[in-house]
Amino acid sequence: xxxxxxxxxxxxxxxxxxxxxxxxxxxxxxxxxxxxxxxxxxxxxxxxxxxxxxxxxxxxxxxxxxxxxxxxxxxxxxxxxxxxxxxxxxxxxxxxxxxxxxxxxxxxxxxxxxxxxxxxxxxxxxxxxxxxxxxxxxxxxxxxxxxxxxxxxxxxxxxxxxxxxxxxxxxxxxxxxxxxxxxxxxxxxxxxxxxxxxxxxxxxxxxxxxxxxxxxxxxxxxxxxxxxxxxxxxxxxxxxxxxxxxxxxxxxxxxxxxxxxxxxxxxxxxxxxxxxxxxxxxxxxxxxxxxxxxxxxxxxxxxxxxxxxxxxxxxxxxxxxxxxxxxxxxx
Numbered sequence: 001x002x003x004x005x006x007x008x009x010x011x012x013x014x015x016x017x018x019x020x021x022x023x024x025x026x027x028x029x030x031x032x033x034x035x036x037x038x039x040x041x042x043x044x045x046x047x048x049x050x051x052x053x054x055x056x057x058x059x060x061x062x063x064x065x066x067x068x069x070x071x072x073x074x075x076x077x078x079x080x081x082x083x084x085x086x087x088x089x090x091x092x093x094x095x096x097x098x099x100x101x102x103x104x105x106x107x108x109x110x111x112x113x114x115x116x117x118x119x120x121x122x123x124x125x126x127x128x129x130x131x132x133x134x135x136x137x138x139x140x141x142x143x144x145x146x147x148x149x150x151x152x153x154x155x156x157x158x159x160x161x162x163x164x165x166x167x168x169x170x171x172x173x174x175x176x177x178x179x180x181x182x183x184x185x186x187x188x189x190x191x192x193x194x195x196x197x198x199x200x201x202x203x204x205x206x207x208x209x210x211x212x213x214x215x216x217x218x219x220x221x222x223x224x225x226x227x228x229x230x231x232x233x234x235x236x237x238x239x240x241x242x243x244x245x246x247x248x249x250x251x252x253x254x255x256x257x258x259x260x261x262x263x264x265x266x267x268x269x270x271x272x273x274x275x276x277x278x279x280x281x282x283x284x285x286x287x288x289x290x291x292x293x294x295x296x297x298x299x300x301x302x303x304x305x306x307x308x309x310x311x312x313x314x315x316x317x318x319x320x321x322x323x324x325x326x327x328x329x330x331x
Contacts (some may be wrong), residue, residue, distance in 0.1 A: 010309050018301045022072075025297045029290050030064050036085055036288040058085055071294065076257065082291030086284065091295045094280060099299070101171060102276035104197065106261045107270070108192055112200030114206060114254050119246070121211025126238055143182060144205035152198045152271035159194060166194040169273040194221060195272040207253055214246030221245070229256070251314045257307070 037055055055061040059070070074080035081091040120140055127133040143151065160168035167173065167190055176187050218224065220240050227237050266278030273279070277296055284292035 007309070010305055014302065014305045018304065019072075019323025021301045022294050022297050023068075023292060026064075026068050026290065029285075029288065029293060032288065034288065036060060036118060036290070039287050042137050058083070063189075064138070067195065067290075071291065081295040084284075084289055084292050086289045086292075087286035089153045093266070094292060095295060095299065098275065098277040098280045101268070101274060102141075102265055102278060105192065105195055105265055105274060105276060108196035108253065109200030109261050109265070111259060112196055113204050114250065116201045116204035118211055118243070118250065120208035121215060122243060124208065124212045125215045126235070140205035140208060143202050146202070148198065148267040148272055151202045152195070152268055155194055155198050156271070158227065167191050168194075171275055181320055191292055195268050195274055198272075199261060199268045203257075207250065207257075210249050210253060211246060215242050218242040218246045237242060252311045254311070 007093050029230060033260045036058075037051060037060055040054065041051065052061070059067055060323050062070075071082055074082060078256075081095070083089075084091050084094060087094060120136060124136055127136070156168045159165050171188065171191050173186070173187050173191075176184050179187070215238065219238070221242075224237055224242060227241060232241075265274075266282055268274065269278035277299070281293060281296045
């Protein structure tokens with residue numbers, strides 16, 4: 001299978017996925033109680049003609065199917081993501097502001113996710129059948145099973161209040177726009193540490209289990225026994241030889257974890273007041289701002305497909321067996 005054919009197949013499979021996800025979200029929002037215009041007006045009593053004018057201005061007086069069809073036509077024919085009801089701005093500009101913050105958080109979380117997963121998986125094999133290994137396994141699984149908002153609140157309580165190592169919320173300190181570039185970067189990294197740690201390290205237990213299983217299988221291979229016969233130490237065999245061969249599934253998992261971390265950042269961004277796409281989606285759901293929620297849904301769907309594609313391309317690059325099988329399949 002050539003690279004272009006792989007890309008074409010993925011793009012062809014993406015469209016039904018995106019349309020299905022957007023349709024389900026639109027139906028769920030339309031089925032929710034209340035009207036968007038009521039949230040726009042709030043508790044203020046307004047004349048009926050003013051209410052009708054606002055509904056016409058935003059197209060809320062049209063049938064739901066008509067509004068959804070017009071929005072889809074604008075997205076796929078003109079590249080127009082619509083107009084935000086609650087923020088009175090184009091949706092594309094709102095996403096352009098929020099997406100970099102989300103990608104920064106997801107990228108940092110992915111790095112911690114992979115590093116902690118590999119280290120925990122390797123230590124669980126190195127300390128196998130010891131009390132330390134059982135403590136690591138139970139602790140990581142408990143952390144993995146806890147809801148993200150609980151982990152976030154505990155992290156704020158322990159690392160921002162009890163031991164004030166990191167800021168508790170936001171992306172920058174108050175007045176940081178007047179600081180030097182180096183000071184602003186350091187301030188950004190301090191604010192990034194805690195939400196990235198919660199989002200990435202808390203989910204590393206799943207990857208650690210894959211790494212552990214791969215290492216246990218690799219340690220039974222002939223080349224490991226040959227290394228022992230030549231007198232190589234257990235640590236060198238584990239960390240330099242077995243780990244290299246056990247990391248192939250990690251490459252695939254890392255690519256598939258990126259969209260999961262992006263979608264999982266919604267709760268983390270709300271807990272830490274991080275100004276990203278997850279927080280924007282949450283606030284738009286509360287405001288029944290349908291164009292923003294649909295746009296973030298489509299973007300998240302594309303990220304799922306992109307993450308899967310990146311994982312496949314990475315496997316092609318690092319695993320020679322896949323390249324050889326592809327070459328053998330050619331006529």
